[in-house]
Amino acid sequence: MGRIYRAIGLMSGTSMDGIDVAMVATDGERVVERGPFLAVAYEPAFRNRLKQGLEEAKAIRIRTERPGDLAALERDITQRHAEAVATFLSVNNLLAGDIDVIGFHGQTVLHRPDEALTVQIGDGPLLARQTGIAVVHDMRANDMLHGGQGAPLVPTYHAALTAQLTDTRWPVCFVNIGGISNLTSIDRDGTIVAYDSGPGNTLIDQWVEAHAGIPFDQGGMIASEGRIVGALADRYLDNPFFTADSRRSLDRNDFLPPSGDEAELSDGARTLAYVSAAAVIKSAGHLPAMPKTFVIGGGGRLNRVIMADLRELAARHGSIVLSAEEAGFDGDAMEAEAWAYLAVRSLRALPLTYPATTGVREPVSGGVLAQL
Incomplete structure (x- = not known):
């Protein structure tokens, strides 16, 4: 058994209803201890901005482009994630120093696997500075660089959970x-x-x-x-x-x-x-x-x-x-837990995706580490 990391996972999904925050203690392999969970809802006006962002993102041809409101939206969504982490730590009597890494999914605004193009807005370095915790972000791109679809990424976590069934x-x-x-x-x-x-x-x-x-x-x-x-x-x-x-x-x-x-x-x-x-x-x-x-x-x-x-x-x-609850899990927390688990795998350079999960040519790791 390797070192056990305490990781927070952050997920804002395609429903765009808010941010899920979950913590796991894991070695990035078979050891998974699931911790607390928090859901933070977006206010309706911000949700409408996200929906508008999806329309503006259709103009993106290079994944670093941020047309229209997307640059401001990226900053604001990162700020909301930082606030969600602060609330999570406070509610659970934790300090930033208690956490080894954050797995930050960001918000998908464009996903065109046939063009090897996927865009998740969210500023990893800014989140690391605001939370005082190292952040692994942009976890889909490396899979696409190696011929994968960039999704789904959660299966590696699902496989680890089968040990608890x-x-x-x-x-x-x-x-x-x-x-x-x-x-x-x-x-x-x-x-x-x-x-x-x-x-x-x-x-x-x-x-x-x-x-x-x-x-x-x-x-x-x-x-x-x-x-x-x-x-x-x-x-x-x-x-x-x-x-x-x-x-x-x-x-x-x-x-x-x-x-x-x-x-x-x-x-x-x-x-x-x-x-x-x-x-x-x-x-x-x-x-x-x-x-x-x-x-x-x-x-x-x-x-x-x-x-x-x-x-x-x-x-x-x-x-x-x-x-998920009938099987002994938390169905609300599972995806955010996965991003925490994947962040630890990224730190350890373990594969996040496999040929049978995303179509990638060979098992590959991924993610970008933003350190303090």
Whole structure:
């Protein structure tokens, strides 16, 4: 067993609802002790700036470009992450000196793997100065330089977590249902296969925001009042993404919400919840073997309609579906924990990605270290 590092992970995902802060104590390999977690919400006005930033980012051709408001937005989002770290330390009676490293994801504003272009705004050196803690940031770029898709990165952490599972039916598949969903299948012998599996919450969020003025369908309440519009569901599930010979990572713009005349509010939410669940099972069909246990993290696990559909679809393959909590984990914290874990692996020059997770040519480490 190597040195144990105390690391904080920071995640701001495609849902753009806020910052997740989590701590782990780890050697970057098999030892993982999960610590406290904190979620810090963005105020609506800042969330709107982030959404506008996504539009401005479409003009980026070189990943260092910051057109429009993006330079100011990068500074401001870094400041909010520094404030989130300060709050986390205070709430948990910790000092900056108690933490070895921060894993800083930043906010993805552009992800075009076919062009080897990924942009996460967030100033690692500024965050290190403001927190007084070393920061590992920009963890996707090196994977792309070596032929990978730059995503998903969380599978390496999922593999470490399997050591904490008991009475498991293998293969195990961790599914993160965020804005975009991704899956990680791990077999008993440690073999990992991972890729993005389709739209998660992003279509539902955009749909209910456009038609009900609320940011997401809490608990699936709106979807529970609707029915599945078969033709609309088929249109999404017939997308070539699901039948292509190779897996690729997704940008939130790869799947767009329905137009307003294609469904009424609850039917649209119900259909998109089904699409989210069916996309996971359909994409799992590309794995070497259908998983026997699905462990669901991310915000989608709180949508009871998505979870009910997942359980029904998985049961047709003799598989069971557990929420992260039912498996003994914290589904809100898991992705932020992963960035803490990956930061330690980066410090130790251990691989973050593998050919079977991102399509990279060989296992590679990554990340840029910003020291004090």
